Amino acid sequence: MHEDLPRVSVGTIRDWQRLKSNYTQAALARLEEHVSANNLTDQRDALLDHMNQVIHSIQRLCNILTRFSSSSSQEPLQSHSQIFASTVGILNHSTKMNKVR
Numbered sequence: 001m002h003e004d005l006p007r008v009s010v011g012t013i014r015d016w017q018r019l020k021s022n023y024t025q026a027a028l029a030r031l032e033e034h035v036s037a038n039n040l041t042d043q044r045d046a047l048l049d050h051m052n053q054v055i056h057s058i059q060r061l062c063n064i065l066t067r068f069s070s071s072s073s074q075e076p077l078q079s080h081s082q083i084f085a086s087t088v089g090i091l092n093h094s095t096k097m098n099k100v101r
Contacts, residue, residue, distance in 0.1 A: 008062070009069035016066065020059055027055055 010016045031051045035044050 006065070008066050010066055011069055013068070016068075020062075023059070024055055027051060 010019065028048075028051065031047060035041060035047060040047065
């Protein structure tokens with residue numbers, strides 16, 4: 001299924017975690033802007049749950065299509081369970097931070 005899609009090389013796991021964190025923060029900030037601009041405060045939790053699902057799906061696909069340029073292995077990141085765990089941690093942290101605001 002994913003064989004036809006191009007792969008992306010990332011230098012290190014730390015680089016990949018930073019990219020995911022930046023993406024998550026930007027997506028959640030954009031959602032917050034949309035909620036505020038459109039007076040959707042009463043729908044914020046439902047929209048946030050949906051956005052987190054979208055972020056998770058995108059990052060899951062990216063895990064499959066990404067490889068480390070510093071690694072001799074050409075295996076997709078899908079095999080790196082610590083990457084998936086860090087994604088969940090980032091999403092959980094972002095969700096908590098947005099609920100505090």
